[in-house]
Amino acid sequence: MKVFITSMLTIDLDSERWECASCGHDIGNARDNYKKGLLVRERDPSEVHAPILDKEKYDFTFSPDPDWCAILEYCCPNCGHLAEVEYLPPGHPPAHDIELDIDALKAQWAKREPLDKPVLGPDFVAPPHSH
């Protein structure tokens, strides 16, 4: 049974593996940090948040300062979809951001119906128009 942990990552409860939600690629042990099975690259923040003000003329341009901020992009090694983007001070250790109790997760889902896609949640329904 697959559990949709993020929009790009699923956990297969039977094999206890992280998988890419886009292509099904095996990413790693569900008890471990999923980032270990992804590819990472550093982006200069101005490649993403390009200066809106002329950087020749101004100190502050709407683009983050590279001495303060680096952007790490994590993608699936098979399909290249982005799974996570992390903003860090340069050199700061990346977070182990999702660490789930897999035994508890299995017990929880043993009582649940499998899903073929993630549940979005309730739709907004506008109240009826009345005067």
Next chain:
Amino acid sequence: MGDDMDIGGAPSAAVQDFLKETSLYLAPDPEIMNNHGLEPRTAFEDQCIGKEGDPVRLEIVRERILAGVNESYEMLENMGAAPGAKWGDCVSAVYTASGDLSLASSGGVVIFCNLVQYPIKFVNKYWSGDPTVGIKEGDVFIVNDARYGQAHNTDQSMMMPVFHEGRIVAWAGATVHEGENGAIEPGGMPSLAEQIWDEGLKMSPFKVAENYRLRRDLVTFLQNSVREPKLQYADMKVKMYVCRRIETRIHEAIAEYGVEAVVAALRMNLEDTDAEVRRRLLEWPDGTTRHAWWTDGTLRENVQIKINLALTKKGDEITFDYRGSSPEFTNRSNNSLDITVKGMLAQLFLTFIWPDIPRNQGVLAPVKFIFDNPSVLKPAFGTPNAQSMMTVFTAWSAGQVCAMKFLYSNPKKYTRVLAPWFNMINTFLFGGLTQHGEMVGNVCADINGMGGGALADRDGEHGCAPIFATMSDIGEQEFIEEEMPFIQIVSKKMMKDNQGFGRQRGGMGYQMVLAMRDSPAFGFMLTAMGAKFPNIPGLFGGYGCPTYPLSRVSGVDVFEILKTDPGSFRYSIEELMNERPFKDAKYTTHPMTLGYTLAQRGELYMISQGTGGGFGDPLDRKPEDVIRDLDEDLISHDVAWRVYRVVYDNETLHVDEEATEEAREAMRKERIAKSKPFDAFCEGWVKDKPSGKVPYYGCWDDKTMVHAGSPDTLHPAAQVNPPVIMANPLQVKIDRLEAELAACRKGQG
């Protein structure tokens, strides 16, 4: 439950008893302030619940009282004189006799009333039995000192006991973000505060009205202490009558349903909320999610300040562990009280995760908190906190990100998973003499124009609402201009490319281009982080917001230019700054941390509100959605290609689907080619300490050890010695210039 797992030591019971008997000063009571959970049921509550236990009947009573509270909120919003009241930065609520927040108005700011529990508990504990004070029917108490329980000192709350047959059966409360409070700078949120004494009014909870009448001697004292004496008086009257309306509606409910039903409804509302929150937490996976974020300054200098969160959910409980966050700044105002963090997180659950849950403090009963004591999120008693938003909003967003990583997998959701909301107060504060000769000091309603985060299936909403009040207003610009001597020449116009990119994009922020016109003495102030390091990330592959500067054009009177050469004006920050249309004017950029500065007629002050975070990989964004944003001038051709890789005809904007898919596939291949496996990447990239290019505060990799500015020195968290004391930025500048001067003179000699 609800007690903090406090990391500092607590005095022994014997010491506490001794202090109680001999106390010369009733400071905030740690027993009250460290407990955000529910008070135990009183004997009377037990008795009432025994008699009135039918949940259907209690729900009817609850709805009846809520209708009264909502009516009182309408009064507050419509009669309140403070700009904050007019735009919804206010709230009214009912508390139990013990002081727990049981029913907040459906509109308004939940954190405000969540924190009023503390001063009510203080009044109950210290003033009820004090022969010089006491609590009688018709009394009203007031508070604004955040350390006794307020979100910040710029808010003022009034609290009225509701009696029935000689017994307190509930409390009514009303809170308004008043703005002006006599601090060292106008507007109530002084960045310059280096001591708590610079923060203005310090109202501990005290009685300000008897027999439903304000004591004019005390009102005069308060008026005498602030820049807006009329506002002070007007809103005290408003808040008192708002409380009185709640009292009336409770009395009517008692007359109709009996006192037992009313007391039982208020108490069971809390217990039922606690139980329902626990039931919902059981639906979350067990585990820990982690998120750290950095704010980039104290409002006086740019430094890197870490907010570190590990959110652990186990069974029906959840723990916010903020250890490893920055040490406190003992002479800066950017510290946040822990009660403010807790109140904001109540708001997170009640508006962004479970908006269907009754708005009361039962929502935090299953929640634990851990802070380093002291730290930037739990400062010592004497540490300023007037600009707590500079750290508490980051702490809130860290909580939002961590919660979303638990929520996505849940088969049962109560609202949608959301990328981070924009979280910073990108708005102008102002002060001075108006065109009507009035002295004012306050904040623009644009504070409420934060961009919404993207959802899994929908873009975020532009300029939507602040994180602390989902139902508030950004105000009518023309209405503001009737009262204030400045205009927004460009107002509420979205800023191109100011977008949280993603499969679904964040709701964008608008530009504000201000110029002062009709005053001999009027100035502006800005108090926002995020000019160096962005304020929020995206979610699940989406990007966060960019950084936001203040842009200024000085040495020019644009009102004269609009008269003589209107064609030369440009209606966006980008064009005004890059094209520099006014000869001889000076064009500069700054962090959004402007101390109160007197404005010259017609010079421009320009900022932008922020965008919410994006959701998912931007390469998965539907090309037609990219084209729509392009067509609406929300993004440039550069972004459409560089970020979204959409190929289209530049004239017709007709998409070439095939070429777009090819370009996107090439980009994904490029990602793979340019990336490394995680461990190999970390080996080369991760450093064992901060770079040293930027002063750094907080932990690096080990949350028990924190930096206090230097990359080379570590301190045990909560034991930073010497404490962080920042130098006066002007002195720093003078020292640097004097050194330069000395070097020059030496060179000449």
